[in-house]
Amino acid sequence: MTIWGAAMLYFSPLLAESWRPLAAGAYAAITLLAFLFLPRRRRTLLGSVVAFAVLVVLYFQIPASNDRDWEAEVANLPYATINGDRITIHNIRNFEYRSESDFDPRWETRTYDLNKLDSGDIIAVYWAGKAIAHVMVSFGFAGKDYLTVSIETRKEKGESYSTLAGFFRQYELYYVVADERDVVRVRTTYRQPQEDVYIYRVNGPLKNLRRVFLDYIQSMNDLRERPSYYNTLTTNCTTSILFHTRMNPESPPMSWKVLLSGYLPDYLYDLGRLDTARPFAELEKLSLVNGRAHAADRDPAFSQRIREGLPNPRVMP
Known part of the structure; x- marks a missing residue:
């Protein structure tokens, strides 16, 4: 409790930045000294709780x-x-990159027919080992139009991301809604060092997929009207995906493989939500799209080309 309280003060925007370490240190020190030297422990505990x-x-x-x-x-x-x-979705990101930091901003408006929504893919991005990944969802329409949603922090200019700060209301929650030529290609081609991007095609009923898509739409609109905070644990890129599936009866239960987001594809495989006709290690190798993304680059058929050789999803009405 003392550590958490000190951390809240350390990251609190209610205090000037120069005062935050002093306030956090003072809070922790006073609490500790009170427990060490005040004789009435019960009153000390009550005061600490208050x-x-x-x-x-x-x-x-x-x-x-x-x-x-x-x-x-x-x-x-x-x-x-x-x-x-x-x-009709507004402000779809489709930037033209020359490097990760050098790009031409391009925001687009596109209209989708819900009746043509026929696939949902998990995109897992790795940069530092197996345990942690950034996970996105890509919705496919009629096998050719793909819309990716990436749940992230909305950073201010000059602001950097901190996992610890993400527990303490430091970043607004943001849904990146993007063309795959933006959100995939920036990771496979322009970010340095380049990241490993895997696309896993998810099996399941189309009615469930449509409910999840509409729930994403509702959340986007809600954030426009009522901004909310990102949280490293409860509203991160992976736990938020799980929460969006909660309206479906077949929603996966919480697992440590959701919290350690790099294992989410393994978890979905164990649940039978991915292609299980082959061992997971083989599916994982097939699902790495970096080489195909480099080859496709600016091709308008980028999304189709990076999926070449991937098992088709087994969907039901």
Whole structure:
């Protein structure tokens, strides 16, 4: 409790940055000294609990905002308008990259027919070993149009990501809605060092996939009206995917393989949600798309080309 309270003060935007380490250190020191030297431990504990409760109340009063000086990659919020089965999505990111930091911003509006939604793929991105991956979902329409959603932090200009800070309401939650030529290609080709990108085609009923897609749409629109915070544990790129499946009766249960996001593909394989006609190690090798992404590069058929050789998803009505 003391450590958590000190951390809340250390990361609190309610204090000037220069005062945060002092406030955190003072809180921890006073609490520790009180337990060491005050004779009435029960009152000391009660006082500590009250002080922590005050911090928690203040912590949850910190408002999220859509009005900050954002990095160019997250400058515009995606949102959708729905007209029957036709869904028009605004602010789809499709940047033209020369390097990760040198690009021409391009935001697009596209309309999708919900009746043509026929596949859902998991995209897992690795950069430092097996345990941790960034995970995205790609929705396919009529086997040719793919829309990827990546749940991330919305960073301000000059702001860097910290896993620890992500526990303490430091970053707004953001849904990157993008063309695969943007969100895949920047990782396979332009980011240095390049990252390993795997695409796994998910099996399951189409009715479930459509419910998940519409839930994503609802969340995008909600964030436009009511900004919210990213949390390293509860609303990260992988746990959020699981939460979006909760309206389906076949939703996967929570697992340590969700928390250690690099093992999510293994978990889906164990549940029979991926192609199980071959060992997972073989499927994993097939699913690495970096070579095909380099070859496809700016080809308008980029999404089709990076899926060449992948097992087709087994979908049901």
